[in-house]
Amino acid sequence: MRSLLAAFLLCFAVLAAPSAATAQVSGSLSGVWRGVFAGAGNQPTEFQANLADMGGRITGDTTELSTRGADSYFYLGDIRGTHQGDMVRFTKTYDGTGGRSHVVEYVGRVLPGGRRIVGTWSIGTTTGQFEMVR
Template sequence: MSDKRDLTGVWYGRYTGDYEDNGFIALLNEQGGAVDGSVSERDPNGIVDIRRASVSGTRDGTAVRFVKQYDGSGGFDHAVFYSGMIDGDGTEVSGRWQIDRYNSGGFVMTRESFTADELAEEREAELDAPVR
């Protein structure tokens, strides 16, 4: 991945709005600016443990747009439209979501970024750790 802003990876996020404030995990894949993936989030209403959705969208430079389409779990089967910007480090996307003209809010999602040296150091520490 030569472009740090490539959205491929695991993202931890939170959306906020008038009716719900909830965390989510997004697993995204980007190829040639096309983005797809999946989102899992807990159901604060307790109907199901986890609500699931698919993601489809685009990234053009720093601009990110995608649609989150719920799969029907927990009574959610609608689409949510997201629009935001990714930072230059490729570690945070923030912006707005909208269902219709009455339901909208903000969101932010982040991912951790590791250098090759940091990953090598972690691997060395794992190999040196005693086996239990």
């Protein structure tokens, strides 16, 4: 698991590095995104996000499979946020499924081409990285 986390963090560092060819992204982020988040000493967790981007207002939902314990179940969350240029900000609120009902703040950057978002998540003072690809 440590090698998976190390590979994820290396990939994140490379993708998040600014380049001389950084272009503004103004296209819609609507659609299905596959992602992973890591940090706070936990193993990387995969998720799926279904986004609707209506004039820079983002709504949607997320699904992630429980990675703890013997039982398998999904954590579900609602997304609300904004998209302006290449910046994305949204809040994921877990709906209580699987015992999670907290809020996570995400801030990211849409990379040129509009098919990848990288950034950070936070719950209070706890933070980590995330990446989403469509």
